[in-house]
Amino acid sequence: MITQQDALNWIAEVFGEPAGRVTADMPSGSIKGWDSLGTLMLIADLDEKFGIQLDESEMYALKTVADILAVLERQGALVLAV
């Protein structure tokens, strides 16, 4: 399980962005590395790091960083802030 901040840093790393630049409200279009290849990296890393395999509907619904965080949360990989 990781914290939201760790998750944001991980997402930044997946898309080749500097740590700290990625925030939950960012849409895919605002992240240069979130292109077709970036999506493959994301799918692979979700599988490798968290053992998460996406349903097709989940995969196509990934439009924002918040959507990725929501997947991690649903799969029990994210520690929610209290």
Next chain:
Amino acid sequence: MSRHTIEGFRVAGVSACVPPRSVDNLDPALGFDPDEVRKVVAMAGVRHRRVVDDGVTSADLCFEAAERLLDRLGWERDSVSGLVFVTQSPDYFLPSTSCMLHQWLGLADDCAAFDVGLGCSGYPYGLYIAATMLRGGGHRRVLMLHGETPSRFVDPSDHATTLLFGDSGSATALELDAAGRGHFCLHTDGSGHAGLIMRGGGFRDRFPANPRHLALEMDGAGVFNFTIKRVPPLLADTLAQGGCAVADVDAYVFHQSNRFMIKHLVKKCGLPEDRVPMTLDDHGNGGGPSVAVALARRLPAARERPLKVMLLGYGVGLSWGAALVDLPPEAALLHEDYGGQLAKRG
């Protein structure tokens, strides 16, 4: 569940044939953004692709592969009673391209010949069909030809497909052998049929208004997601069907889909990297026959013992399958570039 063990056959030889023309993906003349190209090359692992010249078809590549294999094995043409041609790039909608190959190879008229329309999963499916013909169909020797020319049906402006695909042909000879056997697992999920599709040109839309519908559309993320979910259990099930552990298999020969994808599968399945041959760097993704190309090009031609090989295909359909077979020491492994000089009969 489609899991089978088929007794009583062996692979007598595998022959691969690829075009001699090699296209460098980093050639600026291709007209793609160099940064995009470098990213694709780094991820897919395809620096060079073997591409046919105009007028050369998958059947031409398979013909040369088969001709050389029959000669090497010394098989009389009339000893072959079955010809299966697996392709999604046939010469014609009709007749079946297998009928032309039958003529070109000089096979007898008591030979069954037919086409099978499968792509990325075609190699294990083709082996399964050939093995069932031998085991249950009264045949003694069967040729399974598998060829594709994806370079002929990609949109040249689509870097995702154009930079990935090469062309390849193969011939695999199978015959009755009481001591031989193979294990097969075969699957389909038609709900993903749009993940890799040519929308036009078939009888659903014979003359499409949008010319792009005559080219391959690929949902790369969808296909990748399908692959990492489906292939690891396929591999595990096939091992189980054969009563084998990972270490018992000498080579895991994947459809040469994409280096990033294969490396992910290797890691996830805990396979030794040195048992996973790849030809992506200098051939590209040659479709389903890339299994035969990797087998023939990367496994040793001279072997002192049988090699246990798992052959895995997955993709368009969505369709996926694996075959676990022994490759006897005397089985021929041939690979040649296409020359266009071998005479076709008829």
